[in-house]
Amino acid sequence: MSPTFNALTSSLPFHTNLRRFLWVYFQLEILWATCFTDTEIKSALKELPKDLEEIYHCCVKRINFQDRRTLKVLKWISFAARPLHIEELREAIAFDLQDTTWDAERKPQKTFVIGCCANLVIIDPIDNCVRFAHFSVKQYLDKGENRPIPGYPGNKVQGELECGEFCVAYLSFSNFGLLQGKRSNEMATSKAPPAFWVRNRSRKQVSLRFGTIRTVKTPDTTEFKFLHYATTNWALQTRHIDSKSSVWAKFEKLATCFNETWNFHPWKPGGLSLDSHIHGLFGWAVKEKHLPLLSIGRKSEQGFGKICDLPLIDEYLPALHFVAKFGHVNIVSFLLEICDINQQDGDGYTALHHAAMKGNIEVAKSLISKNGVNVNVASKLQFTPLSQAAMNGHYAVTKLLLGNRAVLLESQDSEGRTPLSWAAAKGHEEVVKLLLHRRAKLESKDFAGRTPLIWAIANMCQPVAELLLKKGAATESKDNHGQAPLSWAARTGNETLVKMLLDKGANLESKDIEGRTPLLWATANRDEAMMKLLLDKGSNIESKDTSDRTPLSWAVEDRNEALVKMLLDKGADPESKDGDGQTPLSWATENEHEAVVKLLLDKGSSIHSKDSYGRTPLSWAAENGNETLVKMLLDKGSDPESKDGDGQTPLSWGTENEHEAVVKLLLDKGSSIHSKDSYGRTPLSWAAENGNETLLNMILDKGLGIGSDSHGRTLLSWAAEHGNQTLVKMLLDKGADTESTDKNSRTPLFWAAENGHEAVVKLLLEKGANAESRDVYGQTPLSWAKVKDNNEVEKLLCNKGAKTKSKHTLKRTNANTPRPRERSIPRYNLDR
Incomplete structure (x- = not known):
């Protein structure tokens, strides 16, 4: 650049929001390309574009659209399925749709590809793909009205189709031999679709040959750079092709020609037979919503008729089920002509099941309008389309199905659940209203005995539960476990529902088959707020389950100090015994919860109470080796000589389990070392059997106590049997016989x-x-x-x-x- 050019451009008073590299880049390019004298530069600077759109206008004016390759470059960069490598793009713009043979000499140079678009395109140095210089270039080209470039596609669909047509033309070149090979004798008759075939179907029959060919070899992609893109995308980018296309005949031949040498189709067959190839085409076209391919493959009862109800390749669903599930309405219309509408998949679902499950209302309408449709087909789990629609909260589909007089409103699945049961359980209020309006049974029970109300409460669907109660749902209807709605509400902790049920007259003392009341459930769930609510409403604090356990007993076992305190403050009896004769204090001691033990002792719990096995709290504490609890109980006056059903004292338990600190405490409190259990075992015999020298010395220091047990066995006998040399020596030194x-x-x-x-x-x-x-x-x-x-x-x-x-x-x-x-x-x- 001349010094004058540099001086003039560097002093430009650019506005702040335009001081960007891209803007400067294009301005300088325009000046450099159009100005050749200082006078021209000065003149151009006075009329510089004010924004990118004006700059792009200037760039477009400089493009030579007489050369058709220029427009092709812009189309490919805009609408290719992926960015094209520079070598791919060179080939992509080097031929026309009517060409029949590839001519490598027509490939333009790289400099032409990049330079023909007035610097709107660049080669990415990272991957050598050709892209627009900035994403805003594409936005500029896609402007709706007053499109700046004649011949540029008006929308994405048209742009992709034009790319697809070039792919078809490329693959049809004689160089690849795909259209000239000798085909097999297998034939299929297909209706050739004119433009917009779906709306205006032709009845004209055209003979189309489905067959396989074998070319000499697989083409070399190093020689044909565009081949990989073409084989990958020719079908994907021709979803909207029709018979008006100049390459329709070529497209039709590519679709019906299966090459045994190399596969240029995006679908894969399930086998080697022609039917397998057709099945592959059919499945791919269905999944990709490719109506033109389906139209080519369609034939009277013979082609797709054999395979249309089979599961698609790599899918477990037949075609009609697949499109019903994903809501492909236009494909449904096509498939309804050839598929069995009541065909069941591996789970027993029909296409209508899938449409109902996903709420695809338009698909459901198409299916229901078909003659012969069975709206009550039950799946393997006995789900009907109505139960699927209700379960998933699809109001429109539910309403549509209910409009069919044949639909079974009270159909039950494998769990005995009705559509209303599912809608209530899932909280679909509008669907519940609709079903109730159609007189669905409010008190229907499933095989577990649960009503819709119980399901709504169990899943905490409060609005639905309120609705069912307003409609008169029974508050005392119990499930097979004897649980009423109030028990479920207490379990879930929903205070609003509990109040609502109580206002409706629900029984506060209702028991399930294990004798648990709502209060017991709230206690088991550690729900203090719910417990207070139920107690304030008059719930019996001493209610017992079938094991004679009270709420206090459960709270103690659960080691929940706050609940224990609250129940005691509310007047719970600390001396209540369960079926095993255990008091809350016995439970607390067994579970070693010192704070709860202290709470109970402060409330006057008896330290001498025995359970059904004759065990006192001290006995449990001694067995567990809890020194703190043993001391606490002894200080409260617990009897260290109390014996259980086997005659064991706390000292016996402590010695058997080798709790040295506990044994010392008990010995210091005067526990007898001579007490024998029902088998004649003394504490010393347990220490001897365990070989615990510390305990032996501790007990022996309190007196010999080395006599025989009820079997005549002395400590020396036990020690000798177990080979405890140290103990034997100790006993002999003590004078053992x-x-x-x-x-x-x-x-x-x-x-x-x-x-x-x-x-x-x-x-x-x-x-x-x-x-x-x-x-x-x-x-x-x-x-x-x-x-x-x-x-x-x-x-x-x-x-x-x-x-x-x-x-x-x-x-x-x-x-x-x-x-x-x-x-x-x-x-x-x-x-x-």
Whole structure:
């Protein structure tokens, strides 16, 4: 550029909102292309365009539209299915629709493609695709009236069609051999559609050959750059082609020609047969709403008639069902001529089911108007079109179906639910009104015994519930679990519905089959506000379920301190017992909720109450090892010597479960170490069996207590059996008798020898245990060691003079190893 040009343009007083690169770019391009002297530059600067639209006008004026390739460039950039690579675009503009052979020499240079449009188009350096210089160029070209470029498509549909026609012309070139190959003898007769065939169908029959061909080879896409785009998009961009198109005949041939060498169709066949190819075409055309393709494929009862009711490829739905589901009204009209309107898919749905399910009213109208339509076909789950429309809240379709006299208003599905039940459950108020207006049964029950009112309440559909109550729905109708609407309302926590039901006279004390009242449900759901509402309305605070559980019992088990306090403040009885004899305090102690225990104790709950198994709160606390609760109960005066049904004391429970801190507390409170349970087990015997030296020392420090249990077994016997060397030594040091015998006359040495505890055997022998002692069966410790192949023990015994022979026969019975006790108290089921 000349110095004068630079000086003049740099001093331009551009308005702020026009100071943009794009505006400057086009201005400079115009000046550079049209001004050749300083005088011309000065003159042009005085008349510069004020906005982009004026600039684009100037650019368009510079374009040579006498060259048809220029218009093609603009069309392809505007309406191609995707941006074209520069090499694709060079081919796309290098031929005309009437051409029959590809001529590579007609391809223009890149510079022409970019330069022919007055800088409105550019090559993207990232992917080498050709695009408009700015998105506003497309907006400018698409202006409605006074379109600036003659021959430029008036709308997107027309633009896409013109691109599609060029794709068809390209694929029809003799270079590819798609239209010249020898076809198979399979034929199909199709009605050739004129323009706007849907509205003005011709009855003229034209013979169309559906067949397969085989070309020599697959074309080379490196030679034919535009081929990939053409094969991918020729069908997609010809959805609106008709017989007036100059390439209609070529389009028709492409559609009916199936190439065995390479597939240039966007659809894929389900197999190799001609019917499979036709099925593929049919399915693709249906899904893409391609009426021209469908018109070509249509033939009298023979072509689509074979496959129209089959599921589409890659779909589980037949064609009519598919278009009904997605609302393709114009395709429905076509398919109704050839498809079975009552055909059921894999789920048992008809096309009308799908239209009703999706609320496609226009499709539903077309289907219902067809002669022979069955409006009551039931699916596999027994859904009718009406139940689907009602379930999904499609008022217009529901109304349409109800207008058919044959429709079953009270049809029941596999759960026994009616259309009204579904509409109520989903909260579709207008549909509910419509069904009730048509006299749908207000009290219809499904197989679970639920009415529409119960469903509306259960799903918290308040407006629908109000409507049903106004229409007279029964407030005491119970489902199969005995739950009335009020119970459901209490469960869901809807206070408005509860008040409404109570105003309608609902029974506040209505019980379900498990004896639960609305108050019990509210308690189980931890709904304090609902509980207060029900109690304020007079609900019985002492109501019991079938397990004799009160609201307080449930609140305690749930560890909900706030609810417990509220119920106690309202006068709930802290001494009420359930079916297992447990009081709220017993539950709280078992569940180790210290705050609730304190609340109950402060309200005077009895610390001595026993459940059906004879267990006190202290017994539960001791078993759980909760030192805080044990101390709290002992401080309140709980009896540490209380025995349960198996004769176990709290100390016994604490020792059995090895809760050392609890055992210490109980011992400090004077718990007897000599107390025996129903099996003769003392706390010390439990400590011995568990091998807990800390507990043993703790108990032994309170006194020996090493006598025998009800089976004659001493602590030494137990320790010897389990091989606890440390404990055996401790007991021996405490003076335990090595010759103490159980009911079968077995000494501790017997038990140690039988179980192969070499170190314990050695300890006992060193303390003078008799190696020759015999049990009631005449057996010796050595006999048992031999039976168990305890060789080292045998040697020890023999070294102490044990004889290797016995004149008695070894006889083992269950009586020689009695277990002191198997727990007879069933563990409490906390999941009740």
